[in-house]
Amino acid sequence: MLKTRFTETFGIKHPVVQGGMQWVGTAEMVAPVANAGALGFLTALTQPTPEALTKEIARCREMTDQPFGVNLTILPALTPPPYEEYRQAIIEAGIKIVETAGQNPAPHLPSFKEAGVKVLHKCTSVRHGVKAQSIGVDGISIDGFECAGHPGEDDIPGLILIPAAANQITIPMVASGGFGDGRGLAAALALGADGINMGTRFMCTQESPIHENVKKAMVEMDERSTNLIFRTLHNTARVARNSVSDEVVGIEAKGDASIDDVRHLVAGARGRIVFEDGDTEHGIWSAGMVLGLINDIPTVEELVTRIVAEAEELIKGRLANCLA
Amino acid sequence: MLKTRFTETFGIKHPVVQGGMQWVGTAEMVAPVANAGALGFLTALTQPTPEALTKEIARCREMTDQPFGVNLTILPALTPPPYEEYRQAIIEAGIKIVETAGQNPAPHLPSFKEAGVKVLHKCTSVRHGVKAQSIGVDGISIDGFECAGHPGEDDIPGLILIPAAANQITIPMVASGGFGDGRGLAAALALGADGINMGTRFMCTQESPIHENVKKAMVEMDERSTNLIFRTLHNTARVARNSVSDEVVGIEAKGDASIDDVRHLVAGARGRIVFEDGDTEHGIWSAGMVLGLINDIPTVEELVTRIVAEAEELIKGRLANCLA
Numbered sequence: 168m169l170k171t172r173f174t175e176t177f178g179i180k181h182p183v184v185q186g187g188m189q190w191v192g193t194a195e196m197v198a199p200v201a202n203a204g205a206l207g208f209l210t211a212l213t214q215p216t217p218e219a220l221t222k223e224i225a226r227c228r229e230m231t232d233q234p235f236g237v238n239l240t241i242l243p244a245l246t247p248p249p250y251e252e253y254r255q256a257i258i259e260a261g262i263k264i265v266e267t268a269g270q271n272p273a274p275h276l277p278s279f280k281e282a283g284v285k286v287l288h289k290c291t292s293v294r295h296g297v298k299a300q301s302i303g304v305d306g307i308s309i310d311g312f313e314c315a316g317h318p319g320e321d322d323i324p325g326l327i328l329i330p331a332a333a334n335q336i337t338i339p340m341v342a343s344g345g346f347g348d349g350r351g352l353a354a355a356l357a358l359g360a361d362g363i364n365m366g367t368r369f370m371c372t373q374e375s376p377i378h379e380n381v382k383k384a385m386v387e388m389d390e391r392s393t394n395l396i397f398r399t400l401h402n403t404a405r406v407a408r409n410s411v412s413d414e415v416v417g418i419e420a421k422g423d424a425s426i427d428d429v430r431h432l433v434a435g436a437r438g439r440i441v442f443e444d445g446d447t448e449h450g451i452w453s454a455g456m457v458l459g460l461i462n463d464i465p466t467v468e469e470l471v472t473r474i475v476a477e478a479e480e481l482i483k484g485r486l487a488n489c490l491a
Numbered sequence: 492m493l494k495t496r497f498t499e500t501f502g503i504k505h506p507v508v509q510g511g512m513q514w515v516g517t518a519e520m521v522a523p524v525a526n527a528g529a530l531g532f533l534t535a536l537t538q539p540t541p542e543a544l545t546k547e548i549a550r551c552r553e554m555t556d557q558p559f560g561v562n563l564t565i566l567p568a569l570t571p572p573p574y575e576e577y578r579q580a581i582i583e584a585g586i587k588i589v590e591t592a593g594q595n596p597a598p599h600l601p602s603f604k605e606a607g608v609k610v611l612h613k614c615t616s617v618r619h620g621v622k623a624q625s626i627g628v629d630g631i632s633i634d635g636f637e638c639a640g641h642p643g644e645d646d647i648p649g650l651i652l653i654p655a656a657a658n659q660i661t662i663p664m665v666a667s668g669g670f671g672d673g674r675g676l677a678a679a680l681a682l683g684a685d686g687i688n689m690g691t692r693f694m695c696t697q698e699s700p701i702h703e704n705v706k707k708a709m710v711e712m713d714e715r716s717t718n719l720i721f722r723t724l725h726n727t728a729r730v731a732r733n734s735v736s737d738e739v740v741g742i743e744a745k746g747d748a749s750i751d752d753v754r755h756l757v758a759g760a761r762g763r764i765v766f767e768d769g770d771t772e773h774g775i776w777s778a779g780m781v782l783g784l785i786n787d788i789p790t791v792e793e794l795v796t797r798i799v800a801e802a803e804e805l806i807k808g809r810l811a812n813c814l815a
Contacts, residue, residue, distance in 0.1 A: 170813055313650055324637055333674075346650075351650065353678075353681035357809070357810060359674060390652070391645055456651045482810045482813065486681060
């Protein structure tokens with residue numbers, strides 16, 4: 168057992184988080200995470216409507232009696248989803264932990280606070296973490312360059328981002344991006360974080376609701392098996408390296424890629440296709456550099472237990488033994 | 492005191508290395524590092540001739556009675572420096588630790604081994620580390636994306652690179668790139684390294700032979716104050732962000748930069764100018780992301796002592812206290 172400010176503040180057994188993942192963050196993923204004593208988040212916008220989210224929360228409750236949360240990612244859009252209605256669905260379902268991401272969560276904080284919901288805000292820079300802290304969130308999830316999905320445009324890895332953030336963040340902080348084992352958890356604690364968030368590593372578990380072929384591909388891939396796409400659109404995403412993402416990178420490298428060029432290429436190659444037919448080579452799917460540290464497909468329970476035990480053993484063994 | 496396989500194998504008091512730095516790695520830098528109980532390396536090619544290196548080694552010996560090493564960086568060149576003569580100068584001076592970098596050190600290993608010289612090979616990828624181990628070097632210095640100078644083209648940060656390397660490297664391993672404080676040292680040990688290498692952080696010390704203005708600029712800069720240049724030449728370098736490096740990045744981003752375009756811009760803006768006149772804005776000078784963790788200009792002794800003490804305190808305090 169590892170006790171930190173995160174486990175205390177959020178009332179979770181282990182300092183391990185499974186943050187929001189579009190399409191992946193359903194009850195099938197979150198319930199085993201909760202049962203393993205870690206903090207899982209259902210992804211609100213993976214559900215087509217607030218009503219569907221209400222049903223998904225109820226479904227997850229049937230699969231676990233442990234606490235879990237909901238991720239609410241707020242992105243700019245011409246016709247945005249009904250965020251207030253999703254928020255209301257979360258509150259009315261009695262969820263007590265929310266992970267916000269994307270834009271400033273300020274508009275949603277009063278309602279969450281009134282309902283006793285703790286907010287963990289995910290961001291990719293020290294300045295955004297400091298801003299979120301100043302408006303009253305309960306914890307920061309600081310997401311480094313290594314991460315799957317959106318690393319931001321600063322390209323600051325966890326080794327720098329975590330201690331730089333820790334210099335200014337006084338509330339509990341979770342380190343995200345590049346984590347997959349107990350070495351990473353112990354390192355995160357040393358760097359000033361109070362726990363770790365994992366996405367890619369949780370995707371590669373028995374229970375994760377993605378195609379078996381994708382999991383097998385993840386085991387085969389290494390730390391060089393990702394690409395950064397949409398750089399030229401200032402909306403960078405780290406995805407698995409394959410023929411489609413290599414082609415996007417190639418177009419963008421020419422320096423004259425238009426938004427239409429890139430969108431046209433990516434259209435029809437979205438992640439759900441990968442999940443549904445298991446064709447890892449012909450879709451765009453998010454994956455982090457931690458692919459280099461993933462060598463098996465354990466159950467969620469095995470994974471969480473192993474990570475915590477390895478971190479404990481490192482602290483008691485390897486690190487303590489360095490003290491001459 | 493922290494004892495690791497690195498301190499044991501290389502006979503150094505602290506698991507802290509000041510690796511080779513062109514122009515900076517002179518006796519003024521290396522002697523105080525040695526006196527502080529860390530491992531400093533004179534940079535062979537900063538000396539114009541092998542004879543000058545012999546004199547620099549002698550000069551360093553007048554300033555310290557502690558062990559220090561010499562860095563020999565082997566780069567492809569139309570008219571290469573006389574590497575064999577530099578190597579011979581190192582051996583004849585009685586130096587017992589060499590840091591190799593750049594190309595495969597194989598041609599130099601038999602001579603070094605015969606002379607009882609231990610070789611620490613610096614590289615930026617797992618596969619090159621494994622290769623160096625297989626040909627018989629004594630230690631690996633694994634250099635991540637965060638580093639100043641040449642991070643390679645894989646862009647793998649330490650959080651991933653160190654444990655991925657540790658999975659395959661069985662000889663002592665030093666983690667390099669992004670290190671500047673005790674949090675980083677403790678994290679490196681947790682991730683599987685046996686010590687840390689620092690360049691940028693040692694540049695920002697009282698004794699470092701660079702212009703005072705550069706040191707003051709480093710204190711002001713943050714983790715976002717670096718640029719990657721020469722990407723399009725497949726010879727990426729991480730340098731301080733300023734008007735010159737921003738312009739190089741701009742030219743390269745257009746996607747049609749020729750080698751001549753980039754070389755022309757950089758010509759006349761080399762690092763020595765920065766060191767000599769302290770004009771940080773109009774030269775190209777190497778600096779790593781650890782700028783975001785540098786807030787003072789301590790003596791080398793203060794720096795090394797502080798880092799080791801902080802790492803020890805983290806292991807005994809913060810980390811041990813997490814064990815519930």
